[in-house]
Amino acid sequence: MNKEISIIIINYKTPYLCCDCLKSIELFSFGFSYELIIVDNNSQDNSKSIITSRYPNVIYIQSPENLGTTKACNLAADYSNGEFLFFLNSDTLLLNNAIFLMKDYLISHNMVGIVGGNLFTSHLKPTHSFCKRYGIKQLKKETKLAYLIYLSVFKRKLSNNFNYTKNPLEVDYLCGADILVRKSIFQRVDGFEEKIFMYGEDFVLAKKVKRIGYTSVSLPTAKIVHLEGESSKNKKGEFSKEGFIRFLTGTCIAFQEVYGSNIKYEYIKLLFIKCGKLAKLFYLTGNKKKYYKYVNQKIILSELMKK
Numbered sequence: 001m002n003k004e005i006s007i008i009i010i011n012y013k014t015p016y017l018c019c020d021c022l023k024s025i026e027l028f029s030f031g032f033s034y035e036l037i038i039v040d041n042n043s044q045d046n047s048k049s050i051i052t053s054r055y056p057n058v059i060y061i062q063s064p065e066n067l068g069t070t071k072a073c074n075l076a077a078d079y080s081n082g083e084f085l086f087f088l089n090s091d092t093l094l095l096n097n098a099i100f101l102m103k104d105y106l107i108s109h110n111m112v113g114i115v116g117g118n119l120f121t122s123h124l125k126p127t128h129s130f131c132k133r134y135g136i137k138q139l140k141k142e143t144k145l146a147y148l149i150y151l152s153v154f155k156r157k158l159s160n161n162f163n164y165t166k167n168p169l170e171v172d173y174l175c176g177a178d179i180l181v182r183k184s185i186f187q188r189v190d191g192f193e194e195k196i197f198m199y200g201e202d203f204v205l206a207k208k209v210k211r212i213g214y215t216s217v218s219l220p221t222a223k224i225v226h227l228e229g230e231s232s233k234n235k236k237g238e239f240s241k242e243g244f245i246r247f248l249t250g251t252c253i254a255f256q257e258v259y260g261s262n263i264k265y266e267y268i269k270l271l272f273i274k275c276g277k278l279a280k281l282f283y284l285t286g287n288k289k290k291y292y293k294y295v296n297q298k299i300i301l302s303e304l305m306k307k
Helices: 016-026 045-053 068-079 098-108 136-141 145-153 183-188 200-213 243-260 261-284 288-306
Strands: 006-009 034-040 059-062 084-088 092-094 111-120 169-171 178-183 215-225
Touching: 006 016, 016 034, 016 045, 016 092, 016 111, 034 068, 045 059, 059 068, 059 200, 068 092, 068 200, 068 261, 084 098, 084 183, 092 183, 098 111, 111 200, 136 261, 145 261, 169 288, 178 183, 178 200, 178 215, 200 215, 200 243, 200 288, 243 261, 261 288
Parallel strands: 006 034, 006 084, 034 059, 111 215
Antiparallel strands: 084 178, 092 215, 111 178, 169 215
16 A cells, blocks of 8 residues: 655664654654655664564665665665655654655645755754755855855854744755655656765755756754764764765765766865865864864865875
C-alpha cells in the first residue's frame, strides 16, 4: 500500500542517533501516512539489530559498500512508495509535526518543488538551515572584509541561512539535513548528483529543480534540531582537515555541475580570500579557535591553488 511520504535516513555507524531520530518522528508525526526507509552505508557494526529491534517496521536496506550520501539517497528513493520523499539526517530530532507542515505547504503551492524547516542546535539556537543567496556572485560579496564585519554585527537582520520571520521564504537551496520533495520532481531531475559523495548535493538538486520551473522554500513553522557533526563523528567547531577536504571535494563538483568545469579554480580562490579575511577578523576579535580554523583552511586552499 502506497504511503503519502517516504522518510529516508542514511545510517553510517550511528544506530543510536537513528533511534533517537525515529523516536522523534514517532512522537511528532501525525495526520499523514508514511514509511520509514534506512539505508545502511556498510556500517559493519550492529546498527541493523539495534534499529530494527526497536523499530521493526523500518525498511532496512543494507548496502555492501559505503555509497555516500547521494547514491544512498537515490537507492532509497528507488525503493520508496511515497508521493513525497523526505530526506532526513540521522543526527536530527523533530520538535513539532514538521513533516506534516511541509507536506501541507507543498500540496497547496504547486510551483514549490522543495521545502525545508528551520534548524536548531541542541541548545535550540538557530543554525544553518538554507542559503538565501548562494553561488559565485554571493561568494565574491563575502570576500569583502567590510561585508563580513557588517554581517557579524547585524547577523539576525541580514541572515542568509535562517528564517527569522514567520513567513515562508524562497531560497537558493535548503540544507540537506531535512528536505521534502515531490517524488515526481525528484525523478524528473534524476535525483541527487551521484558524482558527489557528500556535501553540495543539496545545492545541485535545488538548481536542477529550479531549471524545470520549481522553487525551494524555507518554512519556519517546521522546526527540527540538527546535531551538526554528530553523524560524521566530528565535534562541532573543531577543525578537521579530512572533513574540510571532503567538503571541498563535494562543493567543487557541485559548483562545476552548476557553473561549468572551468569554475573550480575561481571557487577555490574566492574561498581562499574569504578564509583570509575571516582569519583576520577573528584574530582581531580574540577568537582563537575560529582564527586557527580559518588559517588551517587557508593553508589547504593555498596548496590546492598550486596544483
